[in-house]
Amino acid sequence: MDHAYALSPALVIDTSQHDSVALNRFCAEVRVRATRIALIELRDAALAADVVQDSLLKLVSNYKLRPAEEWAPLFYSILRNRITDMHRRRKVEKIFDFFFSSDEEEDQPPSWEQIADTALGPEQEVANGQLAGRIADAISALSPRQREAFLLREMEGLSIVDTAAAMKVSEGSVKTHHMRALTRLRELLESDHPAKV
Amino acid sequence: MNPTIPLKFELPESGDIMTTRNHLTSAQIDHYRSGLASAEQAAHIEAHLKNCPQCQQELQFGQQLSQLLAPLPQLAARLPRRSSRTVRWPRVFAAGMATASLALAVFVSVPHLAGSNGAYPGGFDSQSLSPQVADAVQNIEFYQWLSNHPQMLQQGLQNGNPA
Numbered sequence: 426m427d428h429a430y431a432l433s434p435a436l437v438i439d440t441s442q443h444d445s446v447a448l449n450r451f452c453a454e455v456r457v458r459a460t461r462i463a464l465i466e467l468r469d470a471a472l473a474a475d476v477v478q479d480s481l482l483k484l485v486s487n488y489k490l491r492p493a494e495e496w497a498p499l500f501y502s503i504l505r506n507r508i509t510d511m512h513r514r515r516k517v518e519k520i521f522d523f524f525f526s527s528d529e530e531e532d533q534p535p536s537w538e539q540i541a542d543t544a545l546g547p548e549q550e551v552a553n554g555q556l557a558g559r560i561a562d563a564i565s566a567l568s569p570r571q572r573e574a575f576l577l578r579e580m581e582g583l584s585i586v587d588t589a590a591a592m593k594v595s596e597g598s599v600k601t602h603h604m605r606a607l608t609r610l611r612e613l614l615e616s617d618h619p620a621k622v
Numbered sequence: 623m624n625p626t627i628p629l630k631f632e633l634p635e636s637g638d639i640m641t642t643r644n645h646l647t648s649a650q651i652d653h654y655r656s657g658l659a660s661a662e663q664a665a666h667i668e669a670h671l672k673n674c675p676q677c678q679q680e681l682q683f684g685q686q687l688s689q690l691l692a693p694l695p696q697l698a699a700r701l702p703r704r705s706s707r708t709v710r711w712p713r714v715f716a717a718g719m720a721t722a723s724l725a726l727a728v729f730v731s732v733p734h735l736a737g738s739n740g741a742y743p744g745g746f747d748s749q750s751l752s753p754q755v756a757d758a759v760q761n762i763e764f765y766q767w768l769s770n771h772p773q774m775l776q777q778g779l780q781n782g783n784p785a
Binding site: 469560 | 649656657684690692693699700701709713714717
């Protein structure tokens with residue numbers, strides 16, 4: 426019995442360490458892509474970084490004991506909720522805009538492509554930036570559901586089942602939104618087809 | 623399908639009716655990629671994809687777009703920074719004054735609107751009450767006294783003088 430008691434805590438620690446390493450790796454990998462998603466949705470570098478950090482913290486604090494294969498859908502579900510919260514907050518801020526002033530009275534934020542056009546640097550880098558800008562604008566032009574389905578399926582490589590869990594919709598709906606997103610993106614980027622660039 | 627193209631040219635050797643000119647269309651590829659294709663269609667498409675690098679490339683369309691988004695954080699660094707929101711005090715003050723004056727106007731006008739003859743709204747109006755109630759209201763002290771002296775009520779009833 427002594428032997429068993431001596432062994433079990435060591436095993437527990439070992440398992441949790443193994444899990445935390447895997448979780449750390451997951452977080453590091455997912456952060457880069459999740460930041461891109463948040464940037465497309467929020468168009469604010471600081472806010473996007475905050476939202477991703479916040480979602481990762483929640484995943485680690487609440488769901489670290491869940492099996493590793495559940496982390497991705499859980500994380501994207503959390504991230505999605507955070508982004509929706511931010512959109513809501515902006516709507517409320519807009520209502521009270523009458524009482525607040527900002528230095529630049531922009532009615533329409535610049536498109537990604539316009540931002541890319543102002544860049545200076547090596548020619549290839551500028552060209553890559555411009556292409557990324559056009560793609561980001563095209564993805565922004567999709568409906569929110571189409572955009573989510575596209576980003577989760579193509580950028581994150583989530584399965585249909587996981588995407589459906591993260592988006593809280595049916596699998597059929599994921600497939601349809603994904604298909605429409607691809608069709609629309611092809612239309613929008615006809616002249617920028619990556620195969621021809 | 624374009625009717626000017628001979629039918630036998632449209633059908634590849636595998637008999638895949640979904641292909642034209644030996645290549646899958648982007649619509650077919652997207653249909654397959656999104657998981658909407660039936661098992662039979664998927665099998666045909668997979669058979670074609672095995673030997674067609676061009677269609678394989680087309681299948682990667684979405685993934686390629688995602689990879690090309692890599693410079694996005696660098697672009698985001700050039701986004702106009704949202705300046706901190708500062709309160710416009712004159713507007714806040716003006717709105718406060720407008721609310722206060724509206725509240726004052728309501729406070730002043732309500733009594734005038736409610737009672738046209740200046741009576742307290744909800745108060746007794748002797749003309750609108752029935753005679754019994756008006757009598758009770760006027761002689762409330764007597765009736766209170768009477769309720770405390772039931773023997774007097776009894777005596778009055780015996781004398782044929784109800785109340």
